[in-house]
Amino acid sequence: xxxxxxxxxxxxxxxxxxxxxxxxxxxxxxxxxxxxxxxxxxxxxxxxxxxxxxxxxxxxxxxxxxxxxxxxxxxxxxxxxxxxxxxxxxxxxxxxxxxxxxxxxxxxxxxxxxxxxxxxxxxxxxxxxxxxxxxxxxxxxxxxxxxxxxxxxxxxxxxxxxxxxxxxxxxxxxxxxxxxxxxxxxxxxxxxxxxxxxxxxxxxxxxxxxxxxxxxxxxxxxxxxxxxxxxxxxxxxxxxxxxxxxxxxxxxxxxxxxxxxxxxxxxxxxxxxxxxxxxxxxxxxxxxxxxxxxxxxxxxxxxxxxxxxxxxxxxxxxxxxxxxxxxxxxxxxxxxxxxxxxxxxxxxxxxxxxxxxxxxxxxxxxxxxxxxxxxxxxxxxxxxxxxxxxxxxxxxxxxxxxxxxxxxxxxxxxxxxxxxxxxxxxxxxxxxxxxxxxxxxxxxxxxxxxxxxxxxxxxxxxxxxxxxxxxxxxxxxxxxxxxxxxxxxxxxxxxxxxxxxxxxxxxxxxxxxxxxxxxxxxxxxxxxxxxxxxx
Amino acid sequence: xxxxxxxxxxxxxxxxxxxxxxxxxxxxxxxxxxxxxxxxxxxxxxxxxxxxxxxxxxxxxxxxxxxxxxxxxxxxxxxxxxxxxxxxxxxxxxxxxxxxxxxxxxxxxxxxxxxxxxxxxxxxxxxxxxxxxxxxxxxxxxxxxxxxxxxxxxxxxxxxxxxxxxxxxxxxxxxxxxxxxxxxxxxxxxxxxxxxxxxxxxxxxxxxxxxxxxxxxxxxxxxxxxxxxxxxxxxxxxxxxxxxxxxxxxxxxxxxxxxxxxxxxxxxxxxxxxxxxxxxxxxxxxxxxxxxxxx
Ligand code: HEM
Ligand SMILES: [Cu+2]
Numbered sequence: 001x002x003x004x005x006x007x008x009x010x011x012x013x014x015x016x017x018x019x020x021x022x023x024x025x026x027x028x029x030x031x032x033x034x035x036x037x038x039x040x041x042x043x044x045x046x047x048x049x050x051x052x053x054x055x056x057x058x059x060x061x062x063x064x065x066x067x068x069x070x071x072x073x074x075x076x077x078x079x080x081x082x083x084x085x086x087x088x089x090x091x092x093x094x095x096x097x098x099x100x101x102x103x104x105x106x107x108x109x110x111x112x113x114x115x116x117x118x119x120x121x122x123x124x125x126x127x128x129x130x131x132x133x134x135x136x137x138x139x140x141x142x143x144x145x146x147x148x149x150x151x152x153x154x155x156x157x158x159x160x161x162x163x164x165x166x167x168x169x170x171x172x173x174x175x176x177x178x179x180x181x182x183x184x185x186x187x188x189x190x191x192x193x194x195x196x197x198x199x200x201x202x203x204x205x206x207x208x209x210x211x212x213x214x215x216x217x218x219x220x221x222x223x224x225x226x227x228x229x230x231x232x233x234x235x236x237x238x239x240x241x242x243x244x245x246x247x248x249x250x251x252x253x254x255x256x257x258x259x260x261x262x263x264x265x266x267x268x269x270x271x272x273x274x275x276x277x278x279x280x281x282x283x284x285x286x287x288x289x290x291x292x293x294x295x296x297x298x299x300x301x302x303x304x305x306x307x308x309x310x311x312x313x314x315x316x317x318x319x320x321x322x323x324x325x326x327x328x329x330x331x332x333x334x335x336x337x338x339x340x341x342x343x344x345x346x347x348x349x350x351x352x353x354x355x356x357x358x359x360x361x362x363x364x365x366x367x368x369x370x371x372x373x374x375x376x377x378x379x380x381x382x383x384x385x386x387x388x389x390x391x392x393x394x395x396x397x398x399x400x401x402x403x404x405x406x407x408x409x410x411x412x413x414x415x416x417x418x419x420x421x422x423x424x425x426x427x428x429x430x431x432x433x434x435x436x437x438x439x440x441x442x443x444x445x446x447x448x449x450x451x452x453x454x455x456x457x458x459x460x461x462x463x464x465x466x467x468x469x470x471x472x473x474x475x476x477x478x479x480x481x482x483x484x485x486x487x488x489x490x491x492x493x494x495x496x497x498x499x500x501x502x503x504x505x506x507x508x509x510x511x512x513x514x515x516x517x518x519x520x521x522x523x524x525x526x527x528x529x530x531x532x533x534x535x
Numbered sequence: 536x537x538x539x540x541x542x543x544x545x546x547x548x549x550x551x552x553x554x555x556x557x558x559x560x561x562x563x564x565x566x567x568x569x570x571x572x573x574x575x576x577x578x579x580x581x582x583x584x585x586x587x588x589x590x591x592x593x594x595x596x597x598x599x600x601x602x603x604x605x606x607x608x609x610x611x612x613x614x615x616x617x618x619x620x621x622x623x624x625x626x627x628x629x630x631x632x633x634x635x636x637x638x639x640x641x642x643x644x645x646x647x648x649x650x651x652x653x654x655x656x657x658x659x660x661x662x663x664x665x666x667x668x669x670x671x672x673x674x675x676x677x678x679x680x681x682x683x684x685x686x687x688x689x690x691x692x693x694x695x696x697x698x699x700x701x702x703x704x705x706x707x708x709x710x711x712x713x714x715x716x717x718x719x720x721x722x723x724x725x726x727x728x729x730x731x732x733x734x735x736x737x738x739x740x741x742x743x744x745x746x747x748x749x750x751x752x753x754x755x756x757x758x759x760x761x762x763x764x765x766x767x768x769x770x771x772x773x774x775x776x777x778x779x780x781x782x783x784x785x786x787x788x789x790x791x792x793x794x795x796x797x798x799x800x801x802x803x804x805x806x807x808x809x810x811x812x813x814x815x816x817x818x819x820x821x822x823x824x825x826x827x828x829x830x
Contacts, residue, residue, distance in 0.1 A: 028548070118550075121551050178616075185616055221631060235639075240679070249638065
């Protein structure tokens with residue numbers, strides 16, 4: 001089976017291997033190199049954004065202003081969100097897409113390798129601009145990641161740089177997504193029909209579509225902010241006939257699809273991992289594809305559920321309530337399918353599977369609190385409280401971030417050729433899972449009791465749960481150092497991985513040697529191999 | 536998609552990092568300029584220069600590779616798909632500004648003058664008493680015109696320059712298509728001639744637009760700061776004008792390549808990409824003409 005994999009190995013003589021030194025990374029057009037760059041970049045952002053979160057939680061450990069000044073606190077909440085969303089989760093998924101999609105569809109590389117290099121090399125520059133605002137006299141952005149005017153327009157000099165950093169990242173996202181769409185449509189090996197593609201490829205195809213459709217809208221929205229601030233336009237000023245609420249509509253037209261951008265590739269990852277360790281084909285492959293597509297479609301017509309309290313005609317409140325609740329249906333289909341895949345499977349619980357199961361359970365908790373928030377009259381109570389913070393952290397941390405951790409454990413043997421340290425992996429999972437719940441579950445309680453989000457101080461009755469959440473935060477944060485250690489250790493050595501790596505693994509990526517050679521599938525895999533390696 | 540023809544993968548990319556440095560300096564410079572900080576303009580211009588060099592370098596490289604015949608049909612399809620999706624992203628960018636226009640005209644404007652139920656009537660009575668919304672509008676405070684100086688502004692009519700511009704762009708769409716048919720027949724000379732006409736029409740369009748802006752500022756008291764009307768008018772037509780300029784530059788370079796006989800009847804993707812782009816700015820203009828000028 002690894003016949004042509006070995007072939008790719010031998011082919012390397014006629015082709016450039018990696019260039020020596022720094023040049024390799026600066027000029028590379030290799031999807032694996034670029035994937036690696038993305039993954040390291042996002043891991044570093046994970047720790048930078050995490051440090052910001054710990055500053056927030058340290059301040060909130062007890063009531064009163066203890067450690068940081070309120071303005072800096074606000075810029076921490078704002079920056080933490082931007083760094084985690086645009087610096088961690090999105091680039092990490094792009095990194096995985098780079099590594100895995102060509103190998104999963106039997107392609108030699110991405111469709112546009114040079115553009116691929118550019119998509120990555122924008123990121124460090126864009127984040128230099130963004131993070132540099134923290135060192136400006138005016139301080140970093142402090143009006144929240146949602147950048148609502150008029151508050152955001154009152155930011156100091158850093159305003160312009162934040163907007164341009166967003167434009168800059170947007171260029172990267174759109175180019176990266178175009179590349180992914182072109183790769184999936186144009187680079188599949190003969191015989192790899194759309195409905196044979198692994199779900200990670202499917203979910204990324206749909207995610208890329210969402211990105212291409214909504215990032216430009218976000219770019220438009222922040223451009224309007226920029227001209228309102230510096231060129232005297234009145235888009236968001238009622239005095240000039242505009243409307244600050246209009247910003248919220250445009251922003252969330254991007255913003256809600258964006259949260260699906262942050263979760264659809266995670267669905268794809270989980271749909272790859274669970275069948276492997278349940279040793280059963282994925283239950284309901286077709287319905288998974290259709291559910292993903294309907295989630296993507298619905299995500300365009302639910303945006304104003306973020307604005308129930310902002311003010312809208314009654315008909316709009318109702319429309320957005322029902323459309324939002326409708327999203328739970330395809331989401332429920334997915335959760336059902338994962339559970340059904342595990343049903344009567346001969347399961348083993350290696351670290352990737354632990355994280356995947358953790359994902360299914362805790363993402364569902366976040367989905368259910370989302371459903372509560374979707375109910376307009378209820379949301380009027382919950383909005384802008386810690387309940388919302390609990391909701392989106394459940395879908396994003398034990399959701400999106402767990403999928404990233406699961407993916408790393410699942411594929412790192414393929415990347416490095418070595419098995420990771422299973423014992424450390426399990427310790428990482430259990431400490432993370434205990435602490436993440438200590439961290440976020442109490443937020444439901446203080447939120448329902450009325451504690452507002454994005455504030456450095458709070459009323460005394462919230463003190464106990466906040467102290468507990470802060471302990472969870474530090475526990476969770478330091479648990480991630482175990483992850484860093486596992487990754488480094490695995491790169492440096494360990495038990496050699498087989499080509500299949502996992503007993504029940506299905507997919508073309510497991511037919512090439514471990515570690516995957518610098519170039520794979522320079523010749524398309526035979527159709528028979530494709531037919532044998534899909535669900 | 537056949538594997539027999541072999542996949543093509545470029546092995547090195549030196550230009551992207553140059554582009555990133557250029558964009559970085561451009562954005563940093565622009566930010567400093569807007570804030571009135573030192574060295575803004577200089578940094579911006581250096582960044583811009585680097586971006587231009589990068590574009591020349593990168594495109595020349597791709598043209599050279601394409602001419603040497605190392606691209607296969609799979610690469611061609613990748614290019615086509617990317618251009619189409621890129622145009623789609625541009626459509627969405629304009630969509631945001633059209634959305635702002637519709638929202639202001641249909642919703643927030645009437646609400647400001649007390650229509651639409653809910654608390655609107657009360658808001659109007661308390662905050663903007665006496666404000667009556669009509670389009671064009673620059674808001675209850677008459678932002679940008681009239682408030683301080685008691686002047687008023689005039690909207691840009693559709694007759695005259697905008698109508699001429701519409702005809703110019705529509706004609707350029709036709710000349711572009713004639714050029715396309717010419718190259719499909721392998722006729723370079725005819726293609727270059729009609730492309731020259733297209734570029735000329737585009738250039739005249741941009742000049743008319745510039746003159747229209749001059750008119751607006753000089754005689755209509757209509758400025759970018761003229762409330763929501765000025766904002767939407769100048770941002771929509773401004774971004775469109777910028778895209779026309781870019782499209783004309785693209786067509787111009789395609790024309791130069793046509794003079795060097797770079798294309799064949801079957802293989803002229805650069806032409807097609809530029810032509811698609813041109814039709815896209817054409818369609819956006821029609822939207823502008825209807826929604827910004829006509830109604
Ligand atoms: C079952 C599906 C979901 C439903 C019904 C849902 C519903 C909601 C609602 C109604 C809100 C607004 C709450 C408020 O501000 O008062 C909200 C906020 C939020 N949701 Fe969800 N959600 C779902 C899934 C997700 C997913 C999958 C993610 C991301 C991975 C996500 C991320 C967020 C974020 C980040 C916010 C807060 C944004 C902010 O205000 O800063 N949600 N959700
Ligand atoms: Cu949402």
